[in-house]
Amino acid sequence: MAAQIIDGKALAQQIRERIAKDVVDLVAQKGVRPGLAAILVGDDPASHIYVRNKQKACDAAGIYVDENKLPASTTQAELLRLIEKVNADPKIHGILVQLPLPKHIDSKVILDSVSPLKDADGFHPYNFGRLVEGNPIFEACTPKGVIKMIESTGVTIEGKRAVVLGRSNIVGKPAALMLLHRHATVTICHSKTKDLPAVCREAEILVVAIGKAKFVTADMVREGAMVIDVGTNRTAEGKVVGDVDYEPVSRKAGWISPVPGGVGPMTIAMLLDNTLESAKRAAGLA
Numbered sequence: 001m002a003a004q005i006i007d008g009k010a011l012a013q014q015i016r017e018r019i020a021k022d023v024v025d026l027v028a029q030k031g032v033r034p035g036l037a038a039i040l041v042g043d044d045p046a047s048h049i050y051v052r053n054k055q056k057a058c059d060a061a062g063i064y065v066d067e068n069k070l071p072a073s074t075t076q077a078e079l080l081r082l083i084e085k086v087n088a089d090p091k092i093h094g095i096l097v098q099l100p101l102p103k104h105i106d107s108k109v110i111l112d113s114v115s116p117l118k119d120a121d122g123f124h125p126y127n128f129g130r131l132v133e134g135n136p137i138f139e140a141c142t143p144k145g146v147i148k149m150i151e152s153t154g155v156t157i158e159g160k161r162a163v164v165l166g167r168s169n170i171v172g173k174p175a176a177l178m179l180l181h182r183h184a185t186v187t188i189c190h191s192k193t194k195d196l197p198a199v200c201r202e203a204e205i206l207v208v209a210i211g212k213a214k215f216v217t218a219d220m221v222r223e224g225a226m227v228i229d230v231g232t233n234r235t236a237e238g239k240v241v242g243d244v245d246y247e248p249v250s251r252k253a254g255w256i257s258p259v260p261g262g263v264g265p266m267t268i269a270m271l272l273d274n275t276l277e278s279a280k281r282a283a284g285l286a
C-alpha cells in the first residue's frame with residue numbers, strides 16, 4: 001500500500017487564504033494591518049530566495065512587509081540598531097531575522113534582541129520558555145507547521161509513539177515539546193543515539209529534521225507510520241530533496257510529506273499566521 005501524501009503546499013495555500021480573510025477583517029474592524037519586518041544580511045542565494053517567497057506570501061495575504069536587505073559587511077551594532085528600530089515601530093508586529101547570519105555576527109545576541117512580543121519566528125528564549133511551560137505566545141514556524149500537517153490527516157496525536165530525529169533549537173526540540181503537549185510519548189534521537197533504526201521503527205509518528213539527504217531508509221520506518229520530512233537538502237544537480245528516501249519509504253509508510261511541497265510551504269504560512277496573531281494581540285483581540 002502506498003502512503004497517503006500530506007500535501008503541505010495545498011494545506012499552506014488554504015491557511016494563507018484564511019489569513020488573507022482575517023487580515024481584511026482586522027483592517028476593517030480595528031484599522032490594524034499586520035506588518036512583518038524581514039531582515040536579511042549578506043548575499044546567501046538560498047536566503048534571498050526564501051525571503052522573496054516570504055515577501056510574496058505576505059503581499060498576497062495583505063500583510064505589510066518592511067524589507068531590510070543589508071550588506072554582508074553590516075556590523076553587529078548596526079544590526080542591533082535596526083532591530084531596536086523595528087522593535088519600537090508600531091506598524092511592525094512580526095520580526096524575521098533570516099538565518100544564517102554572517103560569521104562576524106553573534107546570532108544569539110541578535111535573536112535575543114528581538115522583542116519577545118514581535119518574535120514571529122519563536123526563536124527568543126522567552127518564547128522558548130513559554131513553549132516549555134506549555135503556554136506559548138509564538139511557536140517556531142517549522143515545528144508549528146509540522147503539527148498542523150499531522151493534525152490535517154485526522155490522526156490523533158494523543159497516546160501515539162512519536163520519534164523526532166534531530167534536536168536543534170529551531171526544529172527538533174520545539175517539535176518534540178509540541179508533540180508532548182498533545183500527549184504523544186516522545187523520543188528525541190540524535191547523532192549519539194544507539195541503534196537509531198530500531199528507535200525509529202517504534203515511531204507511529206516520525207518527524208525527521210537532521211539535514212542529511214535520504215538519511216531515513218525504509219528499514220527505519222514502521223509499517224503504516226506517519227513520516228514528516230523537514231529536510232531541505234540540495235543535491236549536486238541542484239535538486240531539492242528531503243531527509244527521507246522518499247520512494248521506498250512511501251511504499252511502507254501510511255502517510256508521508258514530500259519535499260518540496262511539504263513542510264517548507266507550511267513554514268512560510270506559519271510565519272504569516274504568527275504575524276497575524278501578533279497584530280490581533282496588538283489590536284486588543286485574542
Ligand SMILES: Nc1nc(=O)c2c([nH]1)NC[C@@H]1CN(c3ccc(C(=O)N[C@@H](CCC(=O)O)C(=O)O)cc3)C=[N+]21
Pocket residue numbers: 050053096097098099100121141142232240259260261262263264265267268
Ligand atoms: N529566521 C529564519 N526563519 C526561518 O524559518 C528560516 C530561516 N531563518 N533560515 C532558513 C530556513 C529554511 N526555511 C525554509 C522555508 C521555506 C522553504 C520552502 O518553501 N521550500 C520549498 C522548496 C524551495 C526550493 O525549491 O528551493 C518546498 O519545500 O516546497 C524551505 C526552507 C526557513 N528558514
